Amino acid sequence: MRKVLLPTIIIVSALLILARLFYLQIVDESLKLKSDNNAIKINYEYPERGYIYDRNDKLIVANQPSYDIMVTPKDVKNIDTLELCKLLNITKVDFLRIVEKARVYSPRLPSVFLPQLNKREYAAFQEKQRKFQGFEIVKRSLRDYQTHAGSNIFGFITQVNDKIIQDNSYYRSGDLIGRQGVEQEYENVLRGVKGVKYRQRDKFNKDIGSYKEGKFDTIAVQGEDIKLTIDIALQEYGEELMLNKRGGIVAIEPSTGEILALVTAPSYDPSTLVGRERSRNYTKLYNDSIAKPLFDRALLGEFPPGSPFKILTGLVALQEGVIDEQTTFYCNHGFSYGRGRFMRCHGSGPHQLLNGISQSCNTYFAQAFMKTIDKYKSPSAAVDIWSNHIKSFGLGAFMGYDLPTGKRGLIPSSKIYERIYPNGGWRSTTIISNSIGQGEVLMTPIQLANMMAAVANEGHYFTPHIVKKIKDHSIDKKFTTKHQTTVDKHYFKPVIEGLFAVYNGGTANSLRIEGIDICGKTGTAENYSKINGKRTQLTDHSIFVAFAPKDNPKIAIAVLVENGYYGARNAGPIASLMIEKYLKGTISRKDLEVKIYSNDLQKEYAKYISGQPFGINGR
């Protein structure tokens, strides 16, 4: 018995030790993590963000270095807080607040302590960096814009917020990410991939070499350069023309769907959203709830298209066979329809398709529309057929372009009218306003431009896109796929002749440019706004769509100037100037240019918020 005690104790003890080992080494996973936290420090190497060029290879967005001070709260030891605060010109309260916030994020991961130092601050801090354990400088690159235009196209870069860090494991506190525009859409291409270096540390936090001979390290991958479809000179010119106005310009190359210019007004210089001022400037822009400079009207503004929609009304009527080139409608400053209702028109006389378009005759297109709908027994079936024709021009739906924002617009189908008139009883005359682009239809400027591109191509279009080339890759196939409209090619000929006549004796006669055959269409869209809860009519939106040259078109354009009155007053000249600028590079119609520059609509906009009664449309 006495011989057994010691061996028993030995074996029991050994089993106890083994059980404990099993628990620590196999069961308790947390210790492995703690070990990594202890000994492995991850250093990131940030690649330079890709440059952005315009379609003519002009550099428009480059980079500038920027330095962030990062803090790793766990490593902050024995530092002279006062000296640090003085050096960086912050208060002790700031210091404590930032460090505490960083601690909440993670005690062992670096958080931004002070972002985007200027050169002087950087130099001052770098000199004394060794005195401040736990603080380090991280070099990043910020954007350096070579243009004052295009902020809505580029978007901007900003530090990732907590939500992004949570959702996407790539990003760490202090990392930069593209927001809005091309920066957001092509974030993965532009940013490249940051390199990761695992370094081993000893207990003094001293670097003692790479971890596992760098087996897990990765090299930073450079961000790739992007070539945009934008012609930056045209973009800049468009933004200048839109000064003191609100609205948008979209220019597209019909043969490719490439967006040549995407102007929204008012806009801002992209460099205001760079650096430490970014946040303050952004807030300022964000809070401007009246002019809404951050609201990209070219992509997001849904407007009644007005008269340019007549192009589609005519095309669909031709396709449906309810009219031909010779079909004549009589207009007597309008016409009566339904039960004693009357649609006004500015002209009079018998109209065929050609001068129906060139004179923008409401009567003509209202009648053509009625014939289209009345062709079918049921207005529902008719509207759906009509609606599908219209939608085949890329309308009433997201277009699928490579920018992160957009609106569907609205092309009504029978469903909408069945909802509005649940007991039926609606027919062609009920929805007749759509024929002249008022009614229910809504379009964004880019949809208008795309419509014009489809007309210029005589029946097909390519999805508009903003990126022409990513370094050596070709662009997404969906941008080189032809979309056919449901209107046959030969129906476009007479309509294009009508659009040409707009410039030659029609509503845009005064906007002719020597040597360029332009096809266009004016638009004047009635619009309403709620002022003090009352639906109030405002001055019409000035709209213009065009393409040029007539043969082998190089540019299709849509211009919308909010409350710019009739089409030929603001939007028309802008479209003509843009076309000339793009096709010729110089402006011959200086008179037109001066007129547009001096056309300040701020007074018009101010009227609506003044609280005083006001007149519209020049009265």
Add this chain to the structure above:
Amino acid sequence: MKNQSTRNNIDWMVVTLYIILVAMGWLNIYSASLPLEETSIFDLSQIYGKQLLFILISIPLIIVILSIDGKFFEKFSSIIFIVALLSLAGLFVFGKEIKGQTNWYSFGSFSLQPAEFAKFATALALSKYMGNVQVNLSIPKFQYQALGIIFLPVMLIAPHDPGSALIFSSLTLVLYREGLPAWYLWTGFIAIIVFICSLLFEPLYIVLAALVITILLYFRSRPMNRNIVLSSIVFVLVTAFTFSVDYVFESVFQQHHRDRFNILLGKEVDMKGIGYNINQSKIAVGSGGWTGKGFLEGTQTKGGFVPEQHTDYIFTTVGEEWGFAGSIVVIALFIALILRILYLAERQKTKFSRVYGYCVASILFIHFFINTAMVLGLFPTVGVPLPMFSYGGSGLLSFTILIFIFVKMDANKVNEW
């Protein structure tokens, strides 16, 4: 001629296990002390270089021990013991303080830890005493004398090295094998339980629990065995002990002693300060997983996060770099060595060598157990090295002497008869 017979009778299993453990120990010290820059393995300015030197020194030492006449140790055990006691006492006067403990004699660049050598000296003395045919541990007089041999060095060591003092107490187990009444062990066992409980709970609860248990035991036992006086005395002793633990803990213990217990009992959470050691130690072992991070690949080891890793915490390197698999192997080797020595001890023809064998096994075991338990966070931090593994010349040489004296005795047994 004599050497020839000795060689034939040597228990090669013990020798092989010893060699494997020493080799493994050195590999781990090498890993734990390898500097960043290139060095030679014989670099004497490095810890692993010094340890290699100690290993080389132990080879002639082993040869000498195996060559000495088997009777030598028995004859000279008293003198060796007295020298050891004197050297321990001398620490109070000439001792050199290293890391807060006055455990060393310093001779120029190298220092000696007499407590290490006192281990085999005490083992020899105890064996010699027990070898006396007149000694009968059922008689109190002999009990006191035997315990006296054990606790004399304890008295001298305990003030500056409580860990080593614990080691000597383990020799009580040897006395039990030789007939020490069981109640000594029970007393010790109950004392440990009460001690831990009184640190964890309020004294009043323990006294109440003790009262209930005493009464239950009293009425559960057969009426003829009931002894109201003995029961009362046990209860009173437990009560007194409980309160004295409280007193000792709060008043006699120094703060760092208290901290060590508090960490273990989960009362302290300051992982930067006093809890750092044990926390880092657990992290190192725990991060090893099934197969470990690989030789020289331990991040905790390389980063030097575990303090004293090459000495008392050398097992963390095993755990981190060799994983659970490697740890099992090391533990198995230790247990094999200890059980083999116990087996050989039982085989001895003389009481002297049997008791000595038991002492060797007990000393090795208590080192192994306290050290691993401490590294794994099951035991308070005490300065107990892992035999053959922990860095230190005094330790390695004294374990070598301890083991090989027994190997010699075992090899000699035929001749003696």
